[in-house]
Each structure stands twice: as C-alpha cells, then as structure tokens.
Amino acid sequence: MNVHADLTPDHKVIAEKRGALVEFGGVTKTYGPVTALRPTSLRIEAGEFFAIIGPSGSGKSTLLGITAGFIVPSAGMIRIDGADIVAVPPYSRNFGMVFQNYALFPHMTVAENIGFPLRMRGVAKAEKAERVARALAMVRLEGLGDRRPSELSGGQQQRVALARAAVYDPLLLLMDEPLGALDKNLREEMQEEIKKFQKALGVTVIYVTHDQQEAAAMADRLAIMRNGRLEQIGSPRELYERPQNVFVAGFLGEASILPVTKTSPLAGGFAVAELAGGGNVEAVASTGVGEALCIRPECIVVGPDAEQTDNVFAAQVEEAVYANGSVRYRLRLDGSGHVVNARFSTRPDLVLMQPGQRTKVGWARRDGLLIEGRPET
C-alpha cells in the first residue's frame, strides 16, 4: 500500500520487485471420487497479472483456495520465490485475498476492517491509524472509516475489501470474482482501478473471473480452465487468435467452429480440410491434425468482397443484430448447412442485410485455424 511513501534506502531494492514468483508443481485436489483439480503445473512471474477463467465448477476457486492455504492439496507443491509453502498455514502466508462477497466483518467499522490485518501483525496503534488512513485514501474512501460495511454501496465495499487485502503489502493478491456482485458500469470502473492499483504496488495477482472480457482487459496472461484442468495458458491475444482446441476457441468470443473430416497438409503450414457435409477449405494447420475449423467473426467477409478471399461459400442470412456501431450476422452455408458468425463495424450509410437474403461469405486461409476437439451440436 505504502510503496512509494517513506521508504528507507534499503527498502527501495525490495520496492523494485514487490510481487512474488509463484510456481505450482503438480498441484492436485480430490474430494473422495470427485477431482476438483487435476495435476496442475504453472509458473506466474513476479508482478504478473494472471487471470483464470472457466465455467462454474471448473476448479478456479479450488486453485485459489489451495494457494491461499485454506484448502489442503492432495498432492503437489507451491513455491513462492522458490520456497515451498504447502505446509505453511494460511495466516502465515502473508497473501491478500479478496472474496466475491468481500467478507467484510459486519461487526467492525471500515477502519477496523482495514486495520484488522495490521492488528494481527502487532502493528503499533499510531502506525496502524496512519496506514489505514493511507489505505482509505488510496481507494478514495477518506472519511468513511467510521462507517459499518453495511452502510456502504457495493462498489465502496469492494474498495474496502481491496484496501484490507493490500494494507499489509502482500507479495501476492488473490481475487475470487471480486467484481461479480457489481453492475456492469461499476465493474468496468473497478477493473481500471484494480489494474492501476496493481501497477502501483507491483504485486503479483491471481484473478478468478467468469467474465472473459474482464479477464482479457486486465490480465497479462490468462488461463482457461475446464474440469479441473488448465486447457490453455497465454496472453489474451494468443488465446483469442491461436486457440488450441474447440473449448478455448468457443469460450472466448463468438467463433465459428465447423467440423472437418479430412485434412491433408499443404506447404507453408497450411492444410486443406474437408468440411463435414461437403466443401473444401484451406486453413492454418496450427496444432497438427485437427478435427475442427475455427474462424473469428471479424475475419469473415460478407457480400461481393467475399469473392476475393481464399474460401468462398454461398450463404443465406439467418439473423442480423445491430449493436452500438457494429453488426453481427448469422449465416448458413449452402450445401454443408453449417452456421458461421460474422461481425464488423458499420457506418451510417451502410445498408444492412435482412434475414433470408442470399449472399456470399468467405475468409482468408490464414484466418482459418484447424484445432483439436470436436465441435458441439
């Protein structure tokens, strides 16, 4: 919290590197027959903002709980800056954690809540008051120290939770859907604030969320989780543009995922694939032999321009949805009957197509990815 204020010279070195390096090695959690977390290995760099997204029950909270120390892993190790901490109790780990419902103590005032971790660390009264005041200023809640949590708005409670988790300068901040209870506008505002906050502290953050846009906007890297497994790890752009399998491709954005039956390699990392139901496409053979073709909606060209692309199909518009300067089409390909989604920005003079209208769709071969897994439906 007080990184830049009153640091003595020796502290400056530490202040350069405030975050912890976190390494998971084969961390596993089973509850009887239920596997909540499959063996997971992962390295999170010091000062990194790492997000985890995935459907409900995929094991996100389990991974976070194991890191915080209140879930004991069935196997594996966690190293913080090289030291194994699996045997360290949660209260000695010195991490900050923000819970979805904030878990602010209702019987304490805001200042007492923020002062609680300092009190547990035996910080002297005067220093405690000063650090609490600074923490309140940092989250822009000056003057609200004497309120009860129940007298604050959702966004204010969120800020208190953040201040409380950061007031003792933890090396690692864990957040389990910290913005899940807020409405959309407030959520976006808080995303920016948390990001600024993290940059100022230099702290390593592991951030769990349901919201893929939130994860992409905030994280340096993110992991997509399913059934207790990390499906893919990478920067938001990598995951979006180079998904390795159907699940990842379908989870981020609204990709068109088409089943393919046969692929044969071409030169330059490309391949020819036969769509189930007929038709050939050329695409990037990204992960070797794939059973599905993934195309991002903004890569699909609709209308006469489609004739110039590598893969051209006749199609019929099924649905056209306009929202804030962009339009989204659902198109059904003739012959194979597959559905593709296209999206592009509109200008005021552009005439939109109507459902039922016939048109051409196409995409460049570098924009089609052959990926692993079988598409649903």
Added chain:
Amino acid sequence: MTDPRLWRILSYGILAFAVLVLIYLVLPTLVIVPLSFSSETFLSFPPPGFSLQWYDAFAQSLDYRIAILNSVKIGLPAALFATVFGTLAALALVRGHLPGRRLLSALMIAPLILPQIVLAIGLFPIMVKLGIIGSYAGILLGHTVLAMPLVFITVAAALKSYAPTYELAAMTLGANRWNTFRFVTLPMIKPGVIVGFIFAFAFSFDELILAIFLTNPATRTVPRLLWEHLNYQMTPVIAAATVVLLVITLSMLAIAAVYARTGARKPSGAAS
C-alpha cells in the same frame, strides 16, 4: 371458495382460535399471581382478600433464601459450562469436517428430547458410586448435560446464519485459529451464545426432577423446595415464591428475546 367474505370470516375464526390457545397456555400460569396476594392461610381460589403477608413470609424464610442461593450457585456455573461445551460442540459440528456429523448433532440434542426421569434414574446410582450424590458437583453435572443442547441449538443456528467465508478471510489476513475465533467467530455468534446462556440458566433455575434425585436438603434448589412444601404445607407462601421465580424467569427470557432480535440483523452479503 373465492368469496372474500368467507375468507374474512375464516381469518377471524383462526385469529380467535389463536387467541384462545394463547389464553389457555398462559392463564393457568397466571392464576398463581392473585393467589400469592391472598389474605387466607391456605391456597384457595378466588382469594378472599388482599395482603402482602406471604411475600413477607417468603422474604423472611431462611429455607427459601438458602434455596435461591443454591439455585444461583448451581445455575450460573451449569449455564457457564453448558455454554462453553455447547459452543465448542456447535463449532465442531457446524464448521468442522467430522464424519457422522448428522448423527452426532442428533446425539447432542438427545438429552432435551429424552424424558428427564430416565437421565435422573441413570445418574443416581453413578453419583452414589462416585460419592457426589447430594453435592453441588452432582447436580451441576446433571444440569450441564441437560442445558448443553439449548446452547448447542442457539449457537449452531447462529453459525449457520452466515457463510464461513468470514473465517477464511480472517485467516488470510493473518489471524490464527484462536484470533479468528476471538475477533470474528465469537462476535458474529455472540447473540446466539448469550441467548443460549440465558436459556441454560433459566432451565437450571426451573428444573425439578434432577433436583429431586440429585440434591439433598442442604443443596436443594427453589423448585425442589416448592415441591416439598406443596406436599405438606399448602400456604400461599408457595404462590409468592412461584411468582418471584416466574418474574425472574420471564425477565431472563425477555432479555434473551431482545438479544435474539439484535442478532437477527443479517450481516451484509452473508452467504454466497
């Protein structure tokens, strides 16, 4: 059936019935009040005249003074023990991960459901053997066992009213198990603990059957003394003593009700 008049009549009928039940529940208890102000020397209803002589007699009676002292001497520590053990049991069974928690919870409240006479008959020979029959320790043990479920129920309800996230949060913030209990769990369940303590004390203060079996004339409690007096001297001093007992118990229950109310205020964002 959809006739609103019919519904109105029906709802008045239900209200009247509820009032009758309440009167039936409370009135016999309150009959004792006019009796205690009787000018007559034996219990008769309705009392022929008004006098405070029986309250005076009650206040003068050494027997009653000793019995009240005994009741307090037994009730306070019994309530205290019941509160400590009942709270610990509730913590273990609500927050812990013991196998067979349901069965253990059922066992915890068994003393409340089983006839007290069964427990009394069971305890009697054991206490004789241990040589603590008639002593404070004996009745204290008995009352602690019987009062524990009351605390267990109120504290378990308090623990179930909020998600354990608060305790997890406290731990990540640096509170060890004891500090987590002291600064987070205990303040959160405080109304339940206090109400449990009051229930436990009120229970011990009113309890007769174990007192008959396990106390002797030196350690006898107010209910036992009343019972003995009923057997051979039917003077309104019994009524006066009963009214005093009633007032004490009712005021404790009133305090408990007030605490239960303040505890019912839900903490913000309780369960997830």
